Amino acid sequence: MKKFINFLILIVAFSGFSQTEENPIEIKTSVKKISETEYDIIFNATLYKGWYLYSQYNPDEASLPLEITIPESENGYKLVGKADEKDTFKKYSDVWEKEEIVFKDKAIITQRIELTNKDITTIKLNFFGQVCETACINIDELFTISLSGAIINNDISIDEKSKELSKKLKLDLKNTALLKSSTEDENNTSNGLLNIFLLGFVGGLLALLTPCVFPMIPLTVSFFTKQSKNKSKGVFNAILYGFFIVLIYILLSIPFHFLDNLDPEILNTISTNVWLNIFFFAVLVFFAFSFFGFYEITLPSSWGNKMDNASSVGGIIGVFFMALTLAIVSFSCTGPILGSLLAGSLTSDGGAIQLTAGMSGFGLALALPFALFALFPNWLNSLPKSGGWLNTTKVVLGFLELALAFKFLSNADLVAHWDLLKREVFIGIWVVVFIGLALYLFAKIKFPHDSPIKKLSFSRISFGFLTLAFVVYISPGVLKNPTWNLSLLSGFPPPQFYSIYEQESDCPLGLDCYKDFDEGLAKAKEVNKPILLDFTGWACVNCRKMEENVWSVPNVYKTLKNDYILISLYVDDNEKELPKNQQFDFLKENGRIKKIKTVGDKWSTFQVINFKNASQPYYVLLSPNLEILNTAQQYTDKETYYSWLQKGLQNFKK
Known part of the structure; x- marks a missing residue:
C-alpha cells in the first residue's frame, strides 16, 4: 500500500x-x-x-x-x-x-x-x-x-514537405488587433476564478464534516487558547495556524504554474490525455470505496510522526509544522476531495491559476473554524458532537466521487472515439449511482463503518427525497427524445450528438459544421458567408455548456444555422491520426520541432500560432477573406454571445 x-x-x-x-x-x-x-x-x-x-x-x-x-x-x-x-x-x-x-x-x-x-x-x-x-x-x-x-x-532540420505544410497552418489574417482581449473578457475570467474559488471553498466545507477533520477543531482550538497564560498570544497562534493551512494548500498548486508558463498547450494535453483521464477515473473510484469504508488511504505514518515531532519546536515554525501535520493526518478524508479538485481544475480554459484559486478556497474553508473558534471560544459549545453522522457524510461523498469518476472515463472515451460511454449510457450509470445513494440515505443498504440506525433523521430523509428528485430529473436523458433538456448537467454528460440513437449529424444540435478549416473556408467563399471558427474539444466542459445552453437559444441557433459557416476544430482529437501524407514536423518559434501526427496536434498548433491562445471554447468570426470581424469570444452568457454574433454580421456587411 x-x-x-x-x-x-x-x-x-x-x-x-x-x-x-x-x-x-x-x-x-x-x-x-x-x-x-x-x-x-x-x-x-x-x-x-x-x-x-x-x-x-x-x-x-x-x-x-x-x-x-x-x-x-x-x-x-x-x-x-x-x-x-x-x-x-x-x-x-x-x-x-x-x-x-x-x-x-x-x-x-x-x-x-x-x-x-x-x-x-x-x-x-x-x-x-x-x-x-x-x-x-x-x-x-x-x-x-x-x-x-x-x-x-x-x-x-525539417524537410521540404514539412516546410510546405507548416506554411499552410499560418493564416494571413487581417484586423488582428480585434483579437486582443477586452475588459469584458477579463471580467469573465475573474468571475470564472471566483466560481472556482467558491467551488474549492465548498469542497473544504465538506472536508470539515469528515471524521478526520471535525474532531480536530475543538481539540486544536483548546490547545492554542489554553497553552499560554496570555490569551491574545493563543488567539494569534490559532489564527497563524489557519493562515498556514491556507498557505500549504496554495503551495500544492505552485508546480503547475511552471507547466502553464513553459508551454501554452501543456494543460490541454494533460486534461485531455486518454490514459491520464483513465488514471483519474481509477483514482476517484479508489477514493470512493475508501469513503465507503472498505479500506483507508493514509500517507506514510513516518511523515506524520516527523511533522508532529517538528511541531514541538515552538514559535512560528512549530505552528507551521502543526498545520502540516493536520494536512497529512487528515489526508484519508481530504485526499479524495483534493484529488477531484486537482483533476477537475487542470484544464486549458484558465490554466494553473484555476487550481490555485480552488486550493485557496479549500484551504480557507478548512482554516476558518480554527481562527473563528479561537476568537469566539464559546461557540465551541454549539458544535454538534462527533458521531455516526460523520461517517454518513463520508459515504455520501463516496457516491459523489463515484459519479464524478465517470466524467473522466467519458473524457477518455470521447477523445479516443471508443463509442462505449454514449450520452444515454453515461446518464444511465448516474441514475444507478444516485438510486444507490437514495437507498443508503433511507437505510436500505449499509457500509462497514455505519452505526445502527433506530430512526431516520429529518435531514437524512430530506436529502434522500432530494436525491430521488434528481434521479427523476436525469432519467429522461436515457430516452431518444428527452421530456426536458438537462441544462443543469450541461458539460458533464457527453454531447447530445454522441448518442446510441441515430442523429441528424455529428455536429452540436444537428447544425451543419465542418471539421477541417480548408473545407469550411472553401464553402464560405462559395456562398459568401462569414465564418464562426469554433476551437473546441471532446473533453471540454465549457464547450458543452455553450452548445447546450447558449447555442440552443432560438435566436442564437437561427443565426448559426442561417448566417454563418460553422467550422468546429477539435484540439484534443489526439487519437485520430492524420493521413501519412499530411503528417509533418512543425518548427516552433523557440527552435524545437513539434511532430504533427494527429488531428488534435494540427488544430491545437493552428490555434496557438494564429490566435496566440490555447483555451477552449474559443470563438473567432472571420470573413471568407480572413478578416477578423469582432473580438474573439470565450465562455459567456446567451445575451452577450448573440450580440457578439450580430456585431460580426454587421461588420461583414460593411
Whole structure:
C-alpha cells in the first residue's frame, strides 16, 4: 500500500511535467568512424544539478529506461546491439522501493551503427529517456547526424514537405488587433476564478464534516487558547495556524504554474490525455470505496510522526509544522476531495491559476473554524458532537466521487472515439449511482463503518427525497427524445450528438459544421458567408455548456444555422491520426520541432500560432477573406454571445 500511495502522489502531482519546453539536460552528438560500414554515435549529455537520467538497464517497474531507436521512415543502416554507457551508478528509489541505475551530472552514451547502404551520409536516431528530480520529464529528441562529422542543427532540420505544410497552418489574417482581449473578457475570467474559488471553498466545507477533520477543531482550538497564560498570544497562534493551512494548500498548486508558463498547450494535453483521464477515473473510484469504508488511504505514518515531532519546536515554525501535520493526518478524508479538485481544475480554459484559486478556497474553508473558534471560544459549545453522522457524510461523498469518476472515463472515451460511454449510457450509470445513494440515505443498504440506525433523521430523509428528485430529473436523458433538456448537467454528460440513437449529424444540435478549416473556408467563399471558427474539444466542459445552453437559444441557433459557416476544430482529437501524407514536423518559434501526427496536434498548433491562445471554447468570426470581424469570444452568457454574433454580421456587411 505504501508503494502504491507514493506512486499515486508522484503521478498526480507531476504527471504533467513530461514534454516541457525547457529540459534540464543538454545533449550533443559526435561521430567516430570504426570501419567503412560501422560508426560510433556518441551522445554527450550534461544534466542540471540534482537531476538524474535513467539507464537503458533500469529495472522493470521503475522509472522509464533509456531507448535509442531508428525512426520507422529511415532505412540503410541498423543498430549494433545496445548502447555502451559510462559513469552510471545505483540509487535507491523510495517510490519503487528498489535500486535504479542512473546518470548524474553527465552521461556518455555510445551507440554503434552499421550501414547496409554505403551511400548513406546522414542518419537519424531517436533519443528517448526520463530525467527526474522532484518531478520527472520525458526526453524525446530526434537527432540528424552527419557521418562525415559536419555540423547539422537538429532543431531546424525539417524537410521540404514539412516546410510546405507548416506554411499552410499560418493564416494571413487581417484586423488582428480585434483579437486582443477586452475588459469584458477579463471580467469573465475573474468571475470564472471566483466560481472556482467558491467551488474549492465548498469542497473544504465538506472536508470539515469528515471524521478526520471535525474532531480536530475543538481539540486544536483548546490547545492554542489554553497553552499560554496570555490569551491574545493563543488567539494569534490559532489564527497563524489557519493562515498556514491556507498557505500549504496554495503551495500544492505552485508546480503547475511552471507547466502553464513553459508551454501554452501543456494543460490541454494533460486534461485531455486518454490514459491520464483513465488514471483519474481509477483514482476517484479508489477514493470512493475508501469513503465507503472498505479500506483507508493514509500517507506514510513516518511523515506524520516527523511533522508532529517538528511541531514541538515552538514559535512560528512549530505552528507551521502543526498545520502540516493536520494536512497529512487528515489526508484519508481530504485526499479524495483534493484529488477531484486537482483533476477537475487542470484544464486549458484558465490554466494553473484555476487550481490555485480552488486550493485557496479549500484551504480557507478548512482554516476558518480554527481562527473563528479561537476568537469566539464559546461557540465551541454549539458544535454538534462527533458521531455516526460523520461517517454518513463520508459515504455520501463516496457516491459523489463515484459519479464524478465517470466524467473522466467519458473524457477518455470521447477523445479516443471508443463509442462505449454514449450520452444515454453515461446518464444511465448516474441514475444507478444516485438510486444507490437514495437507498443508503433511507437505510436500505449499509457500509462497514455505519452505526445502527433506530430512526431516520429529518435531514437524512430530506436529502434522500432530494436525491430521488434528481434521479427523476436525469432519467429522461436515457430516452431518444428527452421530456426536458438537462441544462443543469450541461458539460458533464457527453454531447447530445454522441448518442446510441441515430442523429441528424455529428455536429452540436444537428447544425451543419465542418471539421477541417480548408473545407469550411472553401464553402464560405462559395456562398459568401462569414465564418464562426469554433476551437473546441471532446473533453471540454465549457464547450458543452455553450452548445447546450447558449447555442440552443432560438435566436442564437437561427443565426448559426442561417448566417454563418460553422467550422468546429477539435484540439484534443489526439487519437485520430492524420493521413501519412499530411503528417509533418512543425518548427516552433523557440527552435524545437513539434511532430504533427494527429488531428488534435494540427488544430491545437493552428490555434496557438494564429490566435496566440490555447483555451477552449474559443470563438473567432472571420470573413471568407480572413478578416477578423469582432473580438474573439470565450465562455459567456446567451445575451452577450448573440450580440457578439450580430456585431460580426454587421461588420461583414460593411
